[in-house]
Amino acid sequence: MRVLLTGSAGFIGSHLTEYFLDAGHQVIGVDNYLSGQRQNTERFLAHPCFEFIEADVSAGLPSVQEKLDWVLHFASPASPPHYQQFPVETLMVGAQGTQNGLELARQHGAKFFLASTSEVYGDPLVHPQPESYWGHVNPNGVRSCYDEAKRYAEAITLAYHRHHALDIRVIRIFNTYGPRMRADDGRVVTNFVSQALAGIPLTVYGDGLQTRSFQYVDDLVEGIVRLMNVTHHTPVNLGNPDEYTVLDFARIIRDRIDPALPIVHESVPADDPRQRKPDISLAKQLLGWEPQIGLERGLELTIQSFQQHAKLSEPPRPAEHWSPL
Amino acid sequence: MRVLLTGSAGFIGSHLTEYFLDAGHQVIGVDNYLSGQRQNTERFLAHPCFEFIEADVSAGLPSVQEKLDWVLHFASPASPPHYQQFPVETLMVGAQGTQNGLELARQHGAKFFLASTSEVYGDPLVHPQPESYWGHVNPNGVRSCYDEAKRYAEAITLAYHRHHALDIRVIRIFNTYGPRMRADDGRVVTNFVSQALAGIPLTVYGDGLQTRSFQYVDDLVEGIVRLMNVTHHTPVNLGNPDEYTVLDFARIIRDRIDPALPIVHESVPADDPRQRKPDISLAKQLLGWEPQIGLERGLELTIQSFQQHAKLSEPPRPAEHWSPL
Incomplete structure (x- = not known):
């Protein structure tokens, strides 16, 4: 299969790229290096199944000739120093960036995979956090550029699913x-x-x-791959x-x-x-998944x-x- | 002064337009009639201080030659049947629409006024709701296209204030x-x-x-005008x-x-x-305002x-x- 992965030069993006290439898939990586690292592109550039496009996914995704099977949206500053340094860019990659990915998936008849975050739970009043918990987020605080961007990203992803019948997956990634x-x-x-x-x-x-x-990244990748192989359209916690x-x-x-x-x-x-702390009952039951490391x-x-x-x-x-x- | 008002053909937009024109100000109204009504434009078209531009503020705001003093962003489907019929457009006018208004205000050195909503409180667990309450919103429900769009709109407005020193106002409008x-x-x-x-x-x-x-619309307009005349950058509840x-x-x-x-x-x-139910202590203290009707x-x-x-x-x-x- 062929996947387009935004944020391919990020920490998690680079591990996903490695997994897909090792499994024999085609990967088109997209990143603008706002918080990604060039070495995460360079390590795959020689691979015949890897293609990289330097682009800001908030401004628009490149048109792709070959048929895509998946669009995976993992691009975003994700650590507090990064997203607080780039609050507007962080908000944009959650809104325009997510929508550009959704539209690309629609054009290709591809599935769309959103990397959301445990930050949608904010400073939670329920512990551990199941997916049904609505969260406790300050919409105006210094973290809101990230938290609200991801809540918006979830909302628009679900809206495309309901309104355009797009086949979607949403994960909420806990500390990795x-x-x-x-x-x-x-x-x-x-x-x-x-x-x-x-x-x-x-x-x-x-x-x-x-x-x-704290979840080791290999466990997260395993959970992502398992979720790609089942049909489930509401958010799934992946964390340790x-x-x-x-x-x-x-x-x-x-x-x-x-x-x-x-x-x-x-x-x-x-x-x-x-x-x-994640409640991972859903991932256990749906995917037979739990952290191994x-x-x-x-x-x-x-x-x-x-x-x-x-x-x-x-x-x-x-x-x-x-x-x- | 000269104001640009998005959503001028909406219910609240039309009352604001009327107030500004009666007070001797210049109004540039913008609407795409997704949920606004043409008669709300037609009633002011003959007024020498009123100009109307039919445009989708999510796609971009028209360039304005004359110096703007305020950009007021009131455009959005706001009733559940409307926003659930247009979930993606509702999400976009909260994200791209708000950002286009913020950028226009930056270009003109104008102030920016965001019409947010009591819906940011969701199905509240605190009663009545003060501005400090973080809300209880389902990020994936059928109402999330509106609620999360407005929470995002607040977050990006605050980000422009913190990051670009934009002079902003944010109100949370309760049922009007x-x-x-x-x-x-x-x-x-x-x-x-x-x-x-x-x-x-x-x-x-x-x-x-x-x-x-339920708040009568004239009380809301009075609260908006009073807030424009003070300096206060975090959200203010306006409701009865x-x-x-x-x-x-x-x-x-x-x-x-x-x-x-x-x-x-x-x-x-x-x-x-x-x-x-709004807690309006802040508006009382800050603006000397409370509903009269x-x-x-x-x-x-x-x-x-x-x-x-x-x-x-x-x-x-x-x-x-x-x-x-």
Whole structure:
């Protein structure tokens, strides 16, 4: 089959590209490198089944001659420092970008796959979060450029399904980590790993008792592929329900790399969720899916990758990124 | 001053146009008549300070030579039958339409005024609803094309304020009624008045014990004008906190027109809010504003207007409009 994948140069996009190529499919990747990385394109450019188009999917998707089977929309800044640096672009890729993907899928009679996010649950009042939970999102806060863009993306995707009978899939991706994350993306895992490898203190925002659940990227890819192979049109959570406090998480990473490093606390950013944990009952029942890679193994693979590939001479200073705009 | 008003042919747009012209201002109205009415343009066409441009604000706003002081974005289908008939257009006028208005305001160094809605609160779990309440909205339901479009519109308006220092105003309009509503808009007031004037039974959805608060349009216009004259960048509720059950409301209207008419019940539409009542503390304190026109007087003016103007030969059959898509 042939898929067009927006955000192919992103962290998750690059792993999906690799999966599809390994499985013998044709991949047309699209990215504008707003937050994607060129090395995620370069690693596939020699592959005969990979084609790349540098384009801003919010401005329009290139016309494709060959028949597409899927349009997968994974393009968006996804980490708070990135989307708060580019709030309007983030809003646009959720609205115009999603609609451009939906229209391309309609033209080709292709299926459409939306990468939504656990951020649609906001700072949830229900724990863990099932797909039926409507969320608790501040529509005007500094995170709203991402959260509301993704809620809008879901709404327009469902509208195309209801109104144009488009065959759609929607996933809500919970925190995911693994090789090829940007060292400067400001996320918990990359911050802690980068800081620890650089031998500087690990930065925890607030008391660190807020919880997160971390999914290794290979588990996510497996869930995506399984969902492509069933017919289901409402959102499906994909995440790892193993829950850790951010402080525990800092300690685990610190102790793996350099137990002598201190952990320092900085003020908590606006609207930072206190808890986030997926209810994955639907994915279990629908896809026979659940995460297979535990935190110890996943961190081992991630730290190895960072040690091999990341340029660690300039560790990120996420506190600056986080200041409210 | 000179204002550009999108949705000028809509119910609220037409009253705003009238206010601005009466106050000696220049008005450039824009509408594509998706849900607006041509008679709302025609009534002002002879006025020397009124100009009208027929355009879809989602596709782009016309360039304007004269310096604009305000861009007011009031364009959108706003009643459930209309937005559920045009879900994609409704989503687009919230995203692309709002952004086109923001960009036009930037070009002119003008201020931007967003008409948002109490629908951003969804089916609220807090009662009455203050502006600080984050809402309870189903991002995938049949109403999400409107609710999520308006939440997105707020988010991108705030993003332009934070990122581009645009001077903005945002109001959340609660149920509003008055002359020039479309007889077929499927709203509670127009349904009941049209049905009673046509001598047919009044249709109540569900048990009728869900509550609504109804604001007469002149009070809303007064609130809008007062907000234009202060500097305040976060959303402000404008609505009438006097709360009635829908059933009481049906009885009041029925008894005014023909007490012999029966009230019939039909099944309740999906995600219909149980309660909706504004907390207007902020508008009181900020604007010295509160509604002045009670339900008796407002209904008298509305029914008179419907008797004079509405074509009542074909009363609406809202139950058909309401079926989930």
